[in-house]
Amino acid sequence: MSDHEREEFLRVARRAREAAAGLAPLPRSVKDAALHAVADALVASAAEIVKANASDVARARDNGTSEYMIDRLSLSPERIEAIAAAVRQVAALPDPVGETVRGNVLPNGLELRQVRVPLGVVGIIYEGRPNVTVDAAALCLKSGNVAMLRGSSSAFDSNTALVGVMQAALEGTGVPSDAVQLVPGTSRESVKHLMRARGLVDVLIPRGGASLINSVVEESTVPVIETGVGNCSVYVDAAADVDMAVDILVNAKTQRPSVCNAAETFLVHADIADAFLPAALAALKAKGVTVHGDERVRAHSPDVVEATEDDWYAEYLSLDIAARVVDTLDEAVAHIRRYGSGHTEAIVTTSQPAAKRFVALVDSAAVMVNASTRFTDGEEFGFGAEIGISTQKLHARGPMGLPELTSTKYVVTGEGHLKGETPPAPGIGCSNA
């Protein structure tokens, strides 16, 4: 069985690889027309898609899945309209492929250009939201990449229908219909095939909780971009405006608690704790937030529950927040370095030197000065679409838009240029001689 599944996976992956070669050089007009064809086909096939989705939903109900998860899984004609509209929005975005990132004429007359090219085949591992199937395919197609999609097995019928509709819509558009691929099978094994497909798949983007991401990093030989885990902190400096600090904290925690850029911890300088904590704790309580505090926070209110070591690491994604009093800005930085996930941290301060030091020392994808952590987002940053928020340092860090789905290639044009002797430069380059 496993052998058969692996054969089947390799067959699909090789077709994806082949499609990548055909997709990479296509001009924007062809890709945009294909995206519109996909959007039209999704709307036209809404009944068929909803029917397939109904079997996923029925299976989920039989398995006792929560209503919340069933809502995320469910498709309706209206939701399919919205998904199609998002595809049209992607078509309207600029094409990153072909952009000259840098270019100049070298002293010897060679023309050097570094141009954006697609990554190739992008593997995406995600959970039970079928809209991701279409969103990811559209972002990949626009950036010239083939999408190898591996959604949750709970949405397999929906995803099969959606990918079938998209593949059929691509026929005749100039974009290979193999440019959108569903990883065959629903077993744990099928994910492993994707993780071991180095040479066929260029990058893997796992979307989900920390344990999924860790297992992918552990097992994958394909390069991985880690996304989405957010244990974000708000630091209230000694020199903060108290009202602003309370507003930012409440917004960061409660405006949408279930997302990765919501605050999960706040740290307050001891010098301002007496002024800040009563107001902050009252405001959080009014919003239904449970505060998990250290002893010095708990001294301000009996409602604060005792924080454990686990609370400092927690990504609650709920109306909970960890809280600690610190004696210095550097102690806040040390706490963030130790427990944070490198996503987003905010400082609230009127002190320019404090802001500068916090920005310099905090090692996270985004650092906010006097703004809510909730602004770390591709749409807010003006990218128009987001494939995820990278919390690692290689390739892309922070919100990833279409350019982050590309690599580059150097194009060097000469007139018969030959290499002569040149003095060695510092470095550890390839010379084995």
Next chain:
Amino acid sequence: MSDHEREEFLRVARRAREAAAGLAPLPRSVKDAALHAVADALVASAAEIVKANASDVARARDNGTSEYMIDRLSLSPERIEAIAAAVRQVAALPDPVGETVRGNVLPNGLELRQVRVPLGVVGIIYEGRPNVTVDAAALCLKSGNVAMLRGSSSAFDSNTALVGVMQAALEGTGVPSDAVQLVPGTSRESVKHLMRARGLVDVLIPRGGASLINSVVEESTVPVIETGVGNCSVYVDAAADVDMAVDILVNAKTQRPSVCNAAETFLVHADIADAFLPAALAALKAKGVTVHGDERVRAHSPDVVEATEDDWYAEYLSLDIAARVVDTLDEAVAHIRRYGSGHTEAIVTTSQPAAKRFVALVDSAAVMVNASTRFTDGEEFGFGAEIGISTQKLHARGPMGLPELTSTKYVVTGEGHLKGETPPAPGIGCSNA
């Protein structure tokens, strides 16, 4: 033993991590002064370094190491002067850290800046050239990174002496002396510790042959940048200038055969084969090159030996080259896609459409039009120094200079900005709600 070695490794890695936090925010002036202190100390300690090196050389001789490898391993006062001069050259290069890569004011008034920051701790696995120990440390230091160095065990005494001198030189410069670290131990295990140090080491750059690089990619949980394997091809198009094509081919193959951007294969269009091959084979023969050709190449000379499937994959690094006649440009591209290592390919042609098609379809880090493959090099590209040539697509592709040793961070400055409701954008971002 292994447990002790692992403890020892973790102790060093944690000190490296700590040093990274101190090194990242340092201004250029402090880093440059530290580099000059390192250069001065290397020259002043030449006798001590040469003595340590002599014990590596003696051990290598006892082991029957070739004179060629012993030459690569050997240090002399003159070579140490040259190594120190390279460190001073790195000091003279611009500092990539702090550069604003992009910046604008968002519609809501938030100021957004994406700035370059160091990667953190960079692990480098390399072979028996002790100059790499210093070159790598200097490039890392200049880009604000801590270097965790793991050279060949054959150079262990030399590397221990070099790192000792560098660490001592950093005392009092403001750069933490832990910013340069040698991985403890010489066993295979000690490399594994480095490969599994996710969270402590930010990136691993293996330098060496394909088998070393493959084993690192296979076993590492730390993100890896693959470098240096070059199976580069020259394609002689139907519309080539024959003299230019012969000159480029001979230069690409013979100017320095042992390096990764030397040509290992040439492909010639059938329409020009009768004009090109006699001249090319004679010119290569005059330079002592053995051609491994297919039947159509062999028809032109009895000196051409029969190419096997292995020859198409070979990175000879010697005076050998594989050769094949193709019927179309697309057949040349298909050959390169199948057998190439994605390093550098060249086309020789007077046809603009042929050049354009070759550049668009070839999926390699660098594509040369009417120029030798030998130009793919950080020094030639004007980067001033090179940490390696990436043959992968993530993070960096092609010659890597100092900016490729950095990541970025978003700095967002507001005046108490709070997030309001915004319409959802396309994407598969972190929203779990």
